[in-house]
Amino acid sequence: MKRNVLLYAIISITGLVLIGRLFQLQIIRGADHNPSQNAAIKTVYDYPERGYIYDRNGTLLVANQLSYDVMIIPQEVKPLDTLEFCSLLKITKENFGKRFKKAENYARWLPSVFLKQLAKEDFAFLQEKLHKYKGFYIQKRNIREYPINSAANVLGYISEVNEWEAKNNPNFQQGELIGSKGVEKEYDSILRGIKGKKFLQRDRLNKIIGSYKNGIYDTLAVNGSDITLTIDSELQQYGELLMKGKRGGIVAIEPKTGEILALISSPSYNPNMMVGRQRAANSVVLMDPENLDKPMFDRGLQATYPPGSPFKIINALIGLQEGVINHNTHFYCYNGFQYGKRKSEFMGCHCEIYGKPIRLHTAISKSCNSYFSNTYIRIIDKYNNPSKGMDAWSKHVKSFGLGNYLGYDLPDGKKGLIPNGKYYDDRNKYAWGPTTNISNAIGQGEIDTSPIQLANVTAAIANKGYFYTPHILKKVGKNAINNPKFTKPKYTTIDAKHFPPIIDAMEEVFETGTAKWLKMEDIAIAGKTGTAENFVIVDGVKKQLDDHSILIAFAPKDNPKIAIAVFVENGGYGSTIAAPITSLLVEKYLKKEISSKRKWIEKRMIDLSLQDIYNQKIKKPKEEFKD
């Protein structure tokens, strides 16, 4: 080996290694170099205004107001006159330390919110002095403002993006607001708009030394779109007024379109509570699990109840569709129905038609339990195996949108429960038959539905066999929605011809039946009252509570404009609370005001409070709550 080869070789190898490493860095790694992740570039955001929300008549429900957050980038903070700064911000020195630590723990190099939503006066004062405090700046933001104290659960609220997301999702910065409940959440992407970005070149000391590449990457903010909801704000407010002092949910739908006219959950809260500096304190109260009012719980969407008697209509329709009954089919009632040999196997009935043949029309208007128990048994027994019978029944019921998410455009919901054959196969060791779950005949038992599901059933009945998936969004900007999910009808498994007699019978409910005292001369309401038993376990003992008061109805009968479902928890008979509320809502919606003859009903409903009954549920002695 010649002695000069060694150095040549080593130099050549070194050259290759260096160039290879440069290749790796600059060509392989360099390819995914992104200017926004570049530490040398500061990104300044311009937040767009969030879209406004209107009701179907153009009433403004949600607007914006300006708010000023003090932001901090910990690593840029220079020693400062803490005392003066604290007095500017009106915080204590300890509080300053705590906030600073929190921001530092979050990330030294990222902006985080130091003090939220400054009062306007403080802002004006602070703005002049802030230049002295390096590392602090003010971020202008739009927060929500609610001109009308109504529909809090429908509208939802916006809140700060969570820390994890702010850190890991490059589209979000800490302190940025996103919809986190209700319409605000569902249509966040429409409402939020697109924030503008400005890239600024800065040096190692974070001094801005100009616009990055003369602003070729900068983007302008695009404001969020305004949206129009299907809600009728007047109806909504009126429903909330009527529900004062009561717990429950009301859902009103326009049958011809599936548009949700009102979505009332009671008790509710003032949406302005979730805005501003009191928000944190308020939300603790509102979300307190000990708070049995559960104001954040949307009883129209999330509460499920046994539907009770209104469910008899579905059973009647299934009976007709399956051909196991017709209009002349009659059953007898002896203050109830003995479905088994044992004495306990008896279902009581309040129809008060003893020993006479009862036909479908009367059975519905008088809500006869015996009639529908017989019908139910016939439906199940039509198939040679109760499991198959249950499946057939279940399929019909589910075609009304029960037992599963309805697919409406709000983020909260419950499936409810419609059992099928397998459900009972799994739960019964021994052979079972229709009498095992006879309660299903009258909407009790395993069946579980939410108010919006029941309102949808009512709309399907009003439409004689089809429904549009309920929805809350009517327009984005000026454009009506055209999502086929909401504009194409969904058909039930019941033929249209079976509906008219049922609807006639439902009219009878308000003519001569359980709700006759609410009859209006000029509006024909078709409806069905209901009363659902409910139980609570207190100290391990099953205790029956006051029944839930239920009603479904639509009006006018011949050209339905509103379909409605009302649940009032522990309201007793359907006819005593749910029915008057329904009739008032119908009158309000169709006539815009309540006739003077019926003002007393209105007053009675507004004044009625069930608070005493609800208080009984609290088994802890009152004294404990004193302070």
Add this chain to the structure above:
Amino acid sequence: MRAEKNNIFYGIDWLLVFIYFLLVGFGWLSIYSATVTDENISFFNLTTRYGKQLIWIILCIPLIIIILFFNSKFYERYASVLYLFSLLSLVGLFVFGKNINGAQSWYSFGSVSLQPSEFAKAFTALAVAKLLSDRQYNLDLLKNQIKAFIVIFLPAFFIALQPDLGSVLIYLSFFFVLNREGLTLNYIIIGVLAIILFLLTLLFGSVQLLIGVFLVLSAIVYLFLRKNKGYFKFNWHKILGLYLVIGLYIFSTSYIYNDVFEQHQRDRFDILLGISKDTKKIGYNTNQSIQAISSGGISGKGFLQGDRTQGNFVPEQDTDYIFTTVGEEWGFLGSTFVIVLFILLLYRIIYLAETHTNKFGRIYGYGLASILFFHVLINIGMVIGIFPTIGIPLPFFSYGGSSLWGFTLLLFIFIRLDASKGYEW
């Protein structure tokens, strides 16, 4: 021939001169980009780094003329004197030196500072050339080897005391020179093995490594040596001795590393080997320089367009990290161009050195090539994250008059020697 002898102009290797000016020019552009601020640009403004460097570059021309003015015989004859003078300048630092950044490496004259260690390299190269070119000198003799080591490591010793360990490392490059002149390769092999063992110890821990080495050695013994034939003879004593030496070495390594090294030195190794991650404090420089270079892509962001360079994100960017400017603003193409220029320069120096009939010129040429090679390797290696952080300048590029003049001196003494090779005797 007579005319040429009197006019060295014809003997100068213009390729070397050309590459030199290319590198210095490119270097100055990089310094300009790294230190320019938007405010009034004036090239000869002594308050700016690029202005100062420009003055240093211009002053190189009289320096070069002076270097070329001396007869090549002068360098050979006075090598020892120059060497002694340079040793004195290093020792003098402990009395008159100025402490900058924790190292007493500077003589300060008003606003100008000089770093004698930058010049000591050239004079050591001259002294080594003088020593080795002696006709009586034979590197096979241990006595002569030790003589050479003393000449090389005496200045290194004074520099280590400053302390400037980065510059000390450069003196190891003289092993290439010694090897070229006949020193056995064993020194380099043992040195490289020692470095590998050292790094492995850090990576795996001393006990684990010892077990690993034991297993590997045993496997080698079992597979190749037990048949007792070929070059290696099976010898229990040798093998046990080898185990013992390696074991002692590994344990002393981990002792030195853990108990003699300073924490910041340990950190540099740990980060490089991926033992610990840190992008904020110690690893900040390397992390920033890698980011800046990566962001350059294929063709770079363009002169003065590097946002990390303009934002001064990389500390020491105009000195030790000057290569990041090339990487960010000129991209893969630009940085490869610079590396290729350096390699060409080195090839050319070695090629020319080999054409010298005079041993002195050849040895000096080798010294020059080895020193430049070490600087380029360690500096660029550090900047692109394959070497630990060792602060030495990139020849002809980095900001600093002493380093520029030191390398100019080194190179042009060789050019002067080369210009008159073949007819000086």
